[in-house]
C-alpha cells in the first residue's frame with residue numbers, strides 16, 4: 089500500500105489500459121487517444137494554453153521549463169524551502185543562469201514579502217523569471233503561489249514558472265486565471281499514472297520568450313512538441329501505454345469533477361492531521377501552509393526509520409522518509425492521487441498499532457482512528 093508522495097497508487101482502469109498492446113504513434117487510433125488526452129489535460133490545468141507531454145520524470149519537465157524560455161546569464165529568482173526548490177536552483181546554475189535564491193527554513197513557507205521587495209525594486213526589469221515550487225514535497229508545505237504571482241504580475245516582465253508536480257490534481261492550480269506562464273508536473277503524482285511522463289503547460293507570453301531564448305536543446309525543445317501536438321501526436325516515440333493509462337485516469341478525474349478532487353484531498357489532509365495530532369506526534373508543517381498531498385510528521389523520541397520499517401513489515405504500508413538533512417527526522421505520508429477515506433483510516437490505525445511497540449504510549453488507544461473518523465464523518 090503506497091502512502092508515499094509518488095509514485096502513487098494507480099487505479100485498475102489505468103493499469104488495464106496500460107496493459108494493452110502498444111500501438112504505433114503515427115496511427116489514427118493513437119491520434120484519437122491524444123486528442124482526448126490533450127483536451128483533458130487542458131481541463132485539469134484550467135487552461136487554453138498548450139499542455140505538452142515529454143517522456144521523462146518531473147525533472148525532465150523542470151529542465152525543459154528552464155532551457156526553452158531562458159538564456160545563460162538571465163537573472164532569475166528561485167524560491168528554496170526544500171529539496172525541490174533547491175533542485176530548480178541547481179538546474180539553473182548548471183545552465184549558467186544568474187540564480188538568486190530566496191530561502192526559508194525547510195518546513196516553513198516562502199516569505200511572500202521578500203519576493204514583493206525584490207520584484208518591486210527591479211525597475212530595470214532584469215528579473216526574467218520567478219520559480220516557485222507550489223507544494224514542497226520534501227516537507228509537505230504549500231507555498232503561497234497566488235500572492236507571489238501578484239508581485240510577479242506587478243513587475244510585468246518576468247515569467248512565473250511553477251513546479252506543480254505535487255499540487256496539480258490535488259489542489260487548485262488555475263493556470264489561466266492566475267496567468268501562470270510555465271507549469272510543470274509529472275504522471276506519478278496526482279495523475280494516478282505510473283512514472284514516465286512529464287507535463288509542461290506554456291502560456292503565449294512564455295512562447296514569446298522562447299523566440300529569444302538561447303540555451304541549447306534538442307530532445308526537450310518544446311516547440312517540436314507544440315507542433316506535433318497540433319497534429320495529435322508527438323515528435324518522438326512516446327510511452328504509448330502510459331498515455332493510454334493517462335486517458336483512463338483523466339476520465340476518472342473528469343467524472344469526479346475538479347472541485348470534488350480538490351475537496352477530497354483537503355478532507356484526507358484534515359483527517360490525517362487530526363489522526364497524527366491525536367497520537368501526540370508532531371506535525372512538521374503548520375496548519376496554515378499544510379499540504380493537501382503530503383503530511384510530514386516529526387516524532388520526538390522515536391526512531392522514524394523504525395516506524396517506517398515496522399509499518400512495512402507488519403502491514404505492507406510504505407511511508408516515505410525525510411530527505412537530505414531531514415533523513416531520520418521526519419516521515420512523510422502521501423495522500424495524493426488515488427486515495428480515499430479507507431486509506432487514511434488504515435494508515436492511522438496501523439500507526440497506532442506499531443507505535444507502542446516502539447515505546448510510544450503517549451496516547452489513548454483508539455484515539456487516532458477516532459480523530460480520523462470524527463473528521464471524515
Ligand SMILES: Cc1ncc(COP(=O)(O)O)c(C=O)c1O
Pocket residue numbers: 093094145146147148172221223224225226251252253254274
Ligand atoms: C515538487 C517536486 N518537484 C519535482 C520533482 C521531481 O520529479 P521526478 O522525481 O519525477 O523527476 C518532484 C518529485 O518528487 C517533486 O515532488
